[in-house]
Amino acid sequence: MSNELEFLSQRVALGKLSRRDFLGRASALGVGAAFANTLLVNAAKAAGPVKGGILKAGLQGGESTNSLDPATFTSQVPFCFGKLWGETMLELSPESGIEYRIAESYDASEDAKVWTFKIRKGVEFHNGKSVTPEDVVATLERHSNEESKSGALGVVKGIESMKVDGDYVVLSLAEANADLPYLLADYHLIVQPNGGKDAPDAGISAGPYKVAVNEPGVRLGGERFENFWNADKYGHADQVEIIVINDATARTAALQSGQVNMINRVEPKIVDLVKRVPGVDIHNVSGRGHYVFIMHCNTEPFDNADLRTALKLAMNREEMVDKILLGYGSVGNDFPINASYPLFPEGIEQRTYDPDQAAHFYKKSGHDGPVVLRTSDVAFPGAVDAAQLYQQSCAKAGIQIEVKREPGDGYWSEVWNKQPFCESYWGGRPVQDQMYSTAYLSTADWNDTKFFDPAFDKIIIEARAELDEAKRRELYREAAMMVRDDGGLILPMFNDFIDATGPKVAGWVNDPNQPQSNGYALAKCWLES
């Protein structure tokens, strides 16, 4: 990096040179805009966060039916707000590792069945009480109660017993699980006073902001919590506010006119337009979410392995990424894992569009007549268009697809997981085991491809208990190959999260875990003076 550029970028960070001037001078020095932007971001980070001000986000995904009870969180807005006021034991780091929060360290027994977490001292709840190991245990108890209807029930129900031992919390599992710390980073598991058993929706935890405004589906606000334990890293603005803007056009307009500092879910088709607005930055991160076409392996005609192979080969993945995601994504390989997962099995051959081979397998399957594919607008953005593209790429292989459009209301209760061939999406999970356990094990509730393979189940359970990383990676390669070659999953693409920030917002961290910097955008970003 030239000294001059470095000097200029520091001046921007100190507020002595405008961004635009910097970009102009940088291009005069022969530096591309993307690289110049990176310089700026680094300079801003080096200059350190600026405290103060009000940061506002306009977010999609809030309803007036939302509650502050973390057990009920499902959509984006409660999720993001929870990250502001709530504090969990552990958190997933942007590098897909573990970050210590209320737990300051952990240890596992040899068999990965008994886990000991050391609880940090001096962490304070918003109501002034200290966070104790008892509160942590009570929180886990509340979420593991079948009656709680917690979104994290699946995560914590494997815990057989939990107890407090001085400063430590000791959890014993019924079955070994090497991924337990990743699971405990679940966003529902916000530590509340007495686990929230007394007042689940009080909105009190130990996060960087206190709940100041709670108007579900309209507006949520937080005030900085002065006794937050980790104030260097989180909570730079004095106040944060989330305005629920479910309409995409209204969201973009709010960012353009400066009424909010950041928005989520920028639609791929308008990204190029939004980029041109002065001061606006687009942050696209390849996450773990993916769009899928799912066949039931146990239902006619999809119980025929040759037909499944034919349908997989007839998928033009590049075209899907180009036309449906407009390049904001990456191609899938018919297993639900990509490189942003820890222990990703590398080197598996990419399946490509091959109409000749597809025709060959189709003939071999002996199937005749049209194949019905069900779709709806709600399956994923652009799902109906994707179905039509697929219809055409199949036609070239001589496979006739009948696209049946279903109403959005009731799609998830009547079509998905019920009809043998439909479109859907998955949000991704922090670790491979959780993804496979949620949707591919024989016993999974949401086994939406009806994939029943005892050999596969055995591998997943073996991998779960394996603490040796190299061995685990090998087991996950086998599991991936099984789903890819024998399963009912056609996975054409992984979609990017696309967020945008307005002028003067600094400190953005790309995070593959969830959109909006894994929900921490308002707590991690700051306003440049």
Added chain:
Amino acid sequence: MKAILKLVAQRIALGLLLLLAVSVVIFAGTQILPGDVAQSILGQSATPQALENLRRELGLNDPAYIRYFRWLAGIVQGDLGTALSNGQDIATQLGKRLGNTLFLAGVAAIVSVPLAILLGLLAVRYRNRWPDKLISAVTLASISLPEFFIGYLLIYFVAVQLGWFTSVSTVYEGMTIGQRLNAVALPAATLTLVVLAHMMRMTRAAILNVMQSAYIETAELKGISAFDIIRKHAFPNAIAPIVNVVMLNLAYLVVGVVVVEVVFVYPGMGQYLVDHVAKRDVPVVQACGLIFAAVYISLNIIADVVAIISNPRLRHPK
């Protein structure tokens, strides 16, 4: 005067009766929806025991008519129950939303009703000449565009390009009246454009109808100016149909603006209702339905009463 009071009392009594009938229909309608309330609260993975507990807790095992009267008794005392989805008191939540909706509708009405009538009068005065044609063309064009599109146009030009008003119309407690008016400026403008044409065209048609009468000709022969004829002689006789269409549009402003609410992120009743329908939150849906019905019925009563008062033939029936 006594006759009028009696008439108003009669109309109100009839309105209440109608509202009672509507409440039966709403209750019956939500009962015949597929699935039961306990099932929809607990979701698909509910155990039979939990379902039974919840049914007992909510009193769902009682016959429908008993539940209806219990619900009705609650409403009469101002108790709308609690929302199933987030356990909040419906009356408080709904009160805020209704206040917001009425505020937006009120601002839109204060602008649009006088404007529509004035434009209607002007159109009659210059009928078949360019002002009439211009007014009709502009208002008909604005009613022909979908309301979300008008909203987007206003957002793009007025909020983003010119920066005069905000595109996010969120209102909340602690805002001054000036801030509130600024916030609702664009949605109110959108609604005004949407309802203007209907009222203006009706005013124009009703007055033109009266203008065919013999007494208008007499007035003309007396030498009264054209605008005074319309104002003094034609307009009072055309009030009944105008008030009717004004009330219909006011009702629309209260109950039918969910699209505008979404586009401008305005926390009104429409969005509230839609969210709760999606979650099958029956008590909230029932409460909203009843309030919408009450608004419709009372506005129609007002229209009726005004029509009667303005017409001596109805005021003094033989």
